[in-house]
Amino acid sequence: MRALADQAHVSERMLLYLEKGRSNPSLSTVEKLAQALGVQAGSLFGKRPVARQGPEVFIEAVVAQNLVAARKRLMLSQDALAQQSGVSRAVIAHIERQARNPSLHTLARLAAALDLSIETLLSK
Known part of the structure; x- marks a missing residue:
């Protein structure tokens, strides 16, 4: 545990x-934590961790792209997503602009x- 923390x-x-x-x-x-373990961040929540490959990508950019794409696929405005998720529109806008470091709880709600x-x- 100490080695991972360090x-x-x-x-x-x-x-x-x-x-x-x-x-x-x-x-x-x-x-x-994903970087320290050598796995992709998303895979920490899957059935088994997936090793990191290729050039580093910023997780904030990945989340922003996926959030916008999913919202648009469902034809939701930021306001509609805010109502459905209980996450404020301002927080959603900040995440989409990569201007906020959301908590796991916020991401789970979205x-x-x-x-x-x-x-x-x-x-x-």
Whole structure:
């Protein structure tokens, strides 16, 4: 646990809370852990982790692209998505512009409203 915490630049306490389900990590924390483990961030929420391949991509850009694409596919405005997810329109706009580091809880609410898995929302 100490080695992972050091490599991911997070505290051991954060890892302990994550393992016990008592933490709501940010997108950047999820990405740090995925990088330290050598896997794609989205795959941490799938059946099995997938090794990182190719050039690094910014997880914020992946989430923004997937969020916009899913919202448009369902023909939802940011306001409509806000109503369905319970996430404010301003937060959605910030995520789509990559100007916010959302929590996993926020991403889960958006994914559910878009009928997506968190894995899909976080995967390129």
